[in-house]
Amino acid sequence: xxxxxxxxxxxxxxxxxxxxxxxxxxxxxxxxxxxxxxxxxxxxxxxxxxxxxxxxxxxxxxxxxxxxxxxxxxxxxxxxxxxxxxxxxxxxxxxxxxxxxxxxxxxxxxxxxxxxxxxxxxxxxxxxxxxxx
Numbered sequence: 001x002x003x004x005x006x007x008x009x010x011x012x013x014x015x016x017x018x019x020x021x022x023x024x025x026x027x028x029x030x031x032x033x034x035x036x037x038x039x040x041x042x043x044x045x046x047x048x049x050x051x052x053x054x055x056x057x058x059x060x061x062x063x064x065x066x067x068x069x070x071x072x073x074x075x076x077x078x079x080x081x082x083x084x085x086x087x088x089x090x091x092x093x094x095x096x097x098x099x100x101x102x103x104x105x106x107x108x109x110x111x112x113x114x115x116x117x118x119x120x121x122x123x124x125x126x127x128x129x130x131x132x133x
Contacts, residue, residue, distance in 0.1 A: 007063070008062055008063055008064070008067070008118060008121050008122070008125075009060065009061070009062065009063070009118070010061040010062060010063045011059070011060075011061040011100070012058065012059070012060050012061075012114060013058065013059045013061075013100075014056060014057070014058045014059075014107075014110065015056070015057055016055050016056055016107075017055045017056070017057060018055040028044065053105075053106055054088075054089075054104055054105050054106060054109075055106070055107075056104070056105060056106060056107045056109075056110050057102065057103070057104050057110070058102070058103040058104075058110040058111075058113070058114060059100035059101070059102055059103075060100055060101040060103065060114055060117060061098065061100040061101075062101070062121065065093075065095075065097060065098060065099075067121045067124050067125065068092050068093065068095075068101070069124070070120050070121055070123065070124020070125075070127070071092050071101065071117050071120045071121065071124075072092050073120070078120050079092055081116075082113055082116045082117065082120070085112070085113075085116060086103075086105060086109040086110070086112045086113040086116065087105055087106070087109050088103050088104060088105030088106075088109045088110055088112075088113045089102075089103070089104040089105065090102070090103050090113055090117070091103075101117060103117075
């Protein structure tokens with residue numbers, strides 16, 4: 001587990017899915033017209049290649065889950081920009097419970113996503129302070 005020094009982070013836990021111990025080949029049987037089978041093979045190869053790049057999962061637990069809204073942004077705009085910038089799948093829990101934010105992607109991608117999430121939290125806190133004045 002990696003600990004973070006930010007005051008907003010309660011816990012940042014990263015694990016590598018490829019360390020799960022499951023290895024080996026999985027047989028696939030594709031049935032259909034030849035052109036459809038070729039297309040399916042191509043799509044499967046692309047999906048497997050993409051999945052092999054996204055071996056890391058990060059769970060980010062914030063001290064104050066009420067800040068999740070600042071990560072999502074209006075109509076999901078902020079979280080979508082984080083996804084686009086990092087190539088990671090970012091899942092922010094609904095509500096203000098204690099569930100962690102889940103980030104799935106490359107090792108570099110999840111670390112960058114964490115930085116952008118914490119930046120969004122800082123911006124949200126700053127904006128909340130300005131509204132109180």
